Every structure is written in C-alpha cells, then in structure tokens.
Amino acid sequence: MDIGIIxxxxxxxxxxFNALTRGHADTSGASGSATEMHLGVxxxxxxxxxxxSGMYNPxxxxxxxxxxxxxxxxxxxxxxxxxxxxxRNILQGADAFLVVVRAFDNPSVMxxxxxxxxxxxxxxxxxxxTFADLEVMDRAVERLEDGMKKxxxxxxxxxxxxxETIRKVKEGLEAGxxxxxxxxxxxxxxxxxxxxxxxxxxxxxxxxxxEDGPEPSLESLELDLPEGDQLGExxxxxxxxxxxxxxxxxxxxxxxxxLGLDDSAMNLVIRASYSTLGLVSFLTVGPDEVRAWSVPRxxxxxxxxxxxxxxxxxxxxxAEVIPYDDLCRCGNIAQGRKEGALRSEGKTYPVxxxxxxxxxxxx
Ligand SMILES: Nc1nc2c(ncn2[C@@H]2O[C@H](COP(=O)(O)OP(=O)(O)OP(=O)(O)O)[C@@H](O)[C@H]2O)c(=O)[nH]1
Ligand SMILES: [Mg+2]
Numbered sequence: 363m364d365i366g367i368i369x370x371x372x373x374x375x376x377x378x379f380n381a382l383t384r385g386h387a388d389t390s391g392a393s394g395s396a397t398e399m400h401l402g403v404x405x406x407x408x409x410x411x412x413x414x415s416g417m418y419n420p421x422x423x424x425x426x427x428x429x430x431x432x433x434x435x436x437x438x439x440x441x442x443x444x445x446x447x448x449x450r451n452i453l454q455g456a457d458a459f460l461v462v463v464r465a466f467d468n469p470s471v472m473x474x475x476x477x478x479x480x481x482x483x484x485x486x487x488x489x490x491x492t493f494a495d496l497e498v499m500d501r502a503v504e505r506l507e508d509g510m511k512k513x514x515x516x517x518x519x520x521x522x523x524x525x526e527t528i529r530k531v532k533e534g535l536e537a538g539x540x541x542x543x544x545x546x547x548x549x550x551x552x553x554x555x556x557x558x559x560x561x562x563x564x565x566x567x568x569x570x571x572x573e574d575g576p577e578p579s580l581e582s583l584e585l586d587l588p589e590g591d592q593l594g595e596x597x598x599x600x601x602x603x604x605x606x607x608x609x610x611x612x613x614x615x616x617x618x619x620x621l622g623l624d625d626s627a628m629n630l631v632i633r634a635s636y637s638t639l640g641l642v643s644f645l646t647v648g649p650d651e652v653r654a655w656s657v658p659r660x661x662x663x664x665x666x667x668x669x670x671x672x673x674x675x676x677x678x679x680x681a682e683v684i685p686y687d688d689l690c691r692c693g694n695i696a697q698g699r700k701e702g703a704l705r706s707e708g709k710t711y712p713v714x715x716x717x718x719x720x721x722x723x724x725x
Contacts, residue, residue, distance in 0.1 A: 363426075363427070363428045363429065363457050363458075363635075363639075363641070363656055364428075364429045364431065364455060364456050364457050365428060365429070365430050365431070365456060365457060365458050365459065365460055365566075365635060366430075366431045366433050366452070366453050366456035366458075366459050366460070367379055367430055367431060367432045367433060367459075367460045367462060368433050368453070368459050368460070368461055368462070368487065369461055369462035369463060369464075369483075369487060369568075370463075370464065370473075370474055370475075370483055370486065370487065371474050372391075372464070372471050372472060372473065372474065373462045373463060373464040373483070373570060374462050374464060374466070374570040374600040374601070375432055375433075375462045376388070376389045376400065376432050377389050377570070377600035377601055377604050378432075378460065378462050378568055378570065378598075378600045378603075378604075378627070379400055379402060379430060379432035380600075380604040380607065381598070381600050381603035381604040381606075381607050381627040381628070382402065382404055382430050382607075382627060382628050382631055383400075383402025383403070383404055383430060383607075384607045384608065385400065385402050385607075386608075387400045387432065389604075397434045398434065399431065399432065399433060399434060399449075399452070400431070400432035401429060401430070401431055401432075402429070402430050402432075403427050403428070403429050403430075404427065404428045404429075404430060404628060404632065405425040405426070405427055406425050406426040406427065406428060406632055406643070406654065406656065407425070407629065407632070408425055408426065408643060408654050410645065410654070410686055410716065411423050411425060411645070411652055411653075411654055413690060414645065414647050414652045414686075414689075414718075415652050417647075417689075417690075417693070417694065418647050418648065418649060418652050419649070420647070420648065420649055420650055420651050420652045421649070421650050421651065422650070422651050422652075422653075423651070423652050423653070424651060424652070424653040424654070425653075425654050426643050426654040426655055426656040427656075428632065428635060428656070430460070431452065431456065433449050433452060433453060434449065450494060450560075453560055454558040454560070455558075456563060457563065457564075457639065458563050458564040458565065458566065458635065458638065458639050459491075459560075459563055459564075459565050459566070460566050460568050460631065461484065461487045461488075461565055461566070461567050461568065462568045462570055462600070463480045463483045463484055463487070463567055463568065463569050463570065464478060464480065464483060464570055465478065465480045465569045465570055465571045465572070465576070465577075465578050465597075466478075466570055466571055466572045466599065466600075466601070467572060480569060480578045480583060481578075481583035481584070481585055484567055484580070484583065484585060485585060485586075488540070488565075491540070491560045491561050492535050492538065492540060492561055494560055495535055495540075495541065495559045495560055495561045496532065496535050496536065498557055498559065499528055499531060499532040499535065499557070499559075500532070502528050502557060503525065503528055503529065503532065506521055506524055506525045506528065507525070509521060510522075510525070523549075523553065524553050527546075527550045527553045527554065528553075528557075530550075531544060531546070531550075531554065531559070535561065538588060539588045539591075540561030540562070540588070540591060541554070541559045541561040541562035542561060542562050542563065542564065542565075542591065542592075543588045543589070543590040543591035564592075564594065564638045564639050565593050565594065565638070566593070566594035566595065566596060566631070566634050566635060566638050567580060567593055567594070567595045567596070568595075568596050568597075568598065568600075568631070569595065569596070569597045569598075570598065570599070570600045571597055571598065571599050572599060573599045573601075573602050573621070577597040578597070579595060579597070580593060580595050592638070593638070594634045594635070594637065594638030595634065596627075596630045596631055596634045598627045598630060598631075600627070602621075603626065603627035606618065606626065606627075607626070607627070607628070614626070636656070639658070640658055640659045640660075641656045641657065641658060641659065642656070642657065642658075642659045642713065642714060642715035642716075643655060643656050643657075643715060643716070644657060644666060644713050644714075644715075644716070644717045644718070644719050645686060645716065645717070645718045645719070646670070646718070646719060646720070647689075647695075647718055655669045655670065656669075657669050657713060659712075659713075659714075659715070660712040660713065660714075661712070661713050662709060662710045662711065662712065662713075663678070663680075663681040663683075663707055663708070663709060663710070663711040663712075663713055663719070663721075664678040664709040664710070666681075666713045666719070667681070667721045667723065670721065671725075673723075673725045674721055674723045674725065676725075677723040677724040677725035678709060678721065678723055679722040679723055679724055680706050680707060680708055680709075680722050681706075681707045681708075681711060681719050681720070681721050681722070682695075682704055682705070682706055682707075682719065682720040682721075682722065683704070683705050683706075683707050683711065683717050683718070683719050684698045684703050684704045684705070684717075684718050685703070685714070685716055685717060685718070686716035686717070686718055687716070688701075688703035689703075689718050691703075695718075695720070
C-alpha cells in the first residue's frame with residue numbers, strides 16, 4: 363500500500379510525514395529541502411498479531427505495512443505547471459493520496475496564497491488533480507484520433523471504444539467530477555487502467571491545525587463536492603505530532619494524556635486510510651512467520667493470494683479459512699478443522715478482516 367502525501371507548498375507535508383514515520387526529514391525550508399522526496403514505511407499496529415505470535419512462537423512477526431511518500435511541490439505556485447507537474451509519474455504509482463491542508467496559524471510560515479483558508483486549499487488541490495488528468499486525457503484523445511487515421515480497419519473498433527471511454531471521462535472531468543465519482547463499466551476501467559488517472563485514487567484530507575484548534579471538517583467548510591465523491595478526513599497538529607513521534611512510547615503517552623489527545627496521528631491516519639480505501643487485514647500463521655496483509659475488503663481469495671506472491675494467483679487451488687476469533691477459541695488449526703470452524707473456500711471467496719488463511723497453491 364503506497365500513499366502519496368501532497369499539498370500546497372508549506373502546508374506541512376514533511377511535518378506530517380515525520381509524524382507518521384517517526385522521521386527526521388528537514389522542514390527548515392533550507393535550500394533544497396523542499397525538493398527532496400522522502401519515503402517511509404509504517405507498520406500497521408494489530409493486537410491480533412501478538413496473540414497469534416503467542417500461539418505459534420514464529421521466527422518472525424510481520425505487520426502489514428503502509429508506505430508513505432512525501433512528494434515535493436513546485437517551488438512556487440506562480441511558476442508551477444500545476445502542483446502535480448513533474449512528479450506526476452511518481453504520483454501515478456500511489457494507491458491513495460493524503461492531501462495536507464494548512465489550518466494552522468504561524469506568522470513565520472508564508473502561505474502561497476497569503477491567507478489561511480482550508481476550504482479554498484482543499485478545492486485548489488482537488489482542482490489540480492483534475493487538471494492534471496485532463497491534460498492526460500487531452501493528449502490521449504489527440505493520439506488516438508491520429509492513430510485512427512493510420513489504423514487498419516480491423517484495429518478501428520477497439521480504438522473507437524477507447525476514444526469513447528476517454529471522451530466520456532474527459533467530459534466528466536470538465537464538469538468537475540473526479541474519476542472516483544464517475545460511473546464506469548468494467549470494460550471502461552480496463553481501458554482507463556493504462557492512464558493511471560490521479561482523480562481515480564481515494565483521497566484523505568489531513569487538516570493540519572493549531573495544537574488548540576479550531577478543527578475544520580469537510581462538512582463545516584461546506585465544500586461543493588460532486589455527488590458520490592467520498593473523501594476521508596483527519597484533523598491533527600502535525601508539528602506537535604512530529605515532536606511526540608520522536609519521544610519514547612511512554613513519554614508520548616504521558617504528554618498525550620496531559621493534552622487530552624486520544625490517539626496518535628499515525629493511528630488516526632492509518633484508520634482513515636483503512637476506512638477510505640476500504641481495506642481489511644487477513645492473517646497468515648505458521649512456525650516461520652505470523653503476518654498481516656492489507657487488501658481491499660471483499661477481494662476474491664485468488665487475488666488476495668497475489669498479495670503474498672504473484673505466482674499464487676495463477677497457482678491458486680483453494681484457501682483454508684478460519685476467522686481469527688474461532689482460531690483463538692479452538693487454540694489451533696487442527697482443532698478448528700475438527701470443530702468445523704475451518705472452511706475450504708474457492709477462488710471467488712470474498713476475504714474478510716481477520717480471516718486466517720492458508721492458501722493451497724500449485725507453483
Ligand atoms: N504552528 C505550526 N507550524 C507548522 C505545523 N506544521 C508545519 N508547520 C511549519 O510549517 C513550515 C512548513 O512545514 P513543512 O512540513 O516543511 O511543509 P511542506 O508542505 O513539507 O513544505 P514544502 O515541502 O516546502 O512545500 C515549517 O516551518 C513547519 O515547522 C503545525 O502544525 N503548526
Ligand atoms: Mg516538504
């Protein structure tokens with residue numbers, strides 16, 4: 363799972379990145395710091411792993427991971443080719459975006475548009491993503507129209523279908539509807555996958571607030587969002603969270619209790635990522651390894667096997683599945699089998715959160 367952190371210049375992207383990854387990336391604005399890209403890996407906390415590790419004594423315990431990318435913005439909005447600009451190919455590889463939006467006051471940090479206005483900034487960023495996709499769709503139309511002229515008759519029907527799909531998505535984008543809120547058929551998705559449109563990816567807005575609020579929300583900002591567009595959202599004070607992230611767990615816990623904060627930025631963002639992306643974790647167990655894997659909710663078992671190894675998709679035979687709670691009750695898989703809690707499932711079985719799965723494969 364790769365999540366790109368984007369936002370206007372100086373909105374606090376690198377500070378959010380540090381808070382999430384317990385990182386030390388430079389936020390001083392010293393020359394060059396704003397153009398560096400940072401990659402950090404966050405392990406998804408999951409208490410079930412500890413319980414399973416107690417049962418299996420494995421050589422390793424591996425939590426699910428989320429990779430966060432701190433993607434630099436343009437040096438200035440004035441000379442930008444859009445916020446996405448040169449980093450488009452990096453952004454294309456992300457599974458979702460965190461859009462950091464400045465809601466903090468700090469007279470020593472300039473805002474590229476001078477005033478603090480979180481609603482405007484959310485709309486600007488969403489607009490930038492739409493704009494970047496429109497450019498891609500425009501180029502695609504041009505190329506296909508050109509190609510049609512030279513194409514052999516047998517190639518034309520497929521090209522016509524591509525053109526129709528692209529024109530339809532382009533019209534939607536022009537009307538301000540991101541791909542994620544557009545209705546597309548399976549065959550249209552198969553065409554669009556080649557373009558990796560940015561507006562097709564889930565978005566989580568991170569309001570970067572003062573330590574003492576106020577806490578904006580998408581609802582309170584009364585944004586004019588297209589129908590069907592579901593954005594995730596989180597409020598946090600990135601600077602405070604980045605400082606807490608560098609303390610020991612005990613120390614940070616104490617500070618949090620004093621400040622009346624319930625949960626770390628990392629947990630808030632992981633939860634928002636899971637719910638916005640519709641993720642669940644399935645588990646694998648054995649003497650070698652107890653491990654959690656994050657996959658989209660309801661993914662067919664055969665595809666879920668691909669999270670472990672791409673060869674497992676082709677070689678999939680069936681999946682032996684026991685829900686985590688049943689495994690804990692039975693004590694081990696053999697007992698689960700005896701009690702009928704272990705089920706044998708086929709390719710299309712929709713994977714649920716907490717399924718402990720043994721894939722039988724032929725590779
Ligand atoms: N008061 C306050 N200041 C913050 C907060 N978050 C970030 N800042 C300050 O804002 C400045 C910019 O933060 P960065 O994290 O570097 O922002 P950025 O979006 O990565 O900036 P660029 O990469 O240059 O676009 C730094 O001086 C931070 O200390 C916050 O929650 N509160
Ligand atoms: Mg930065």
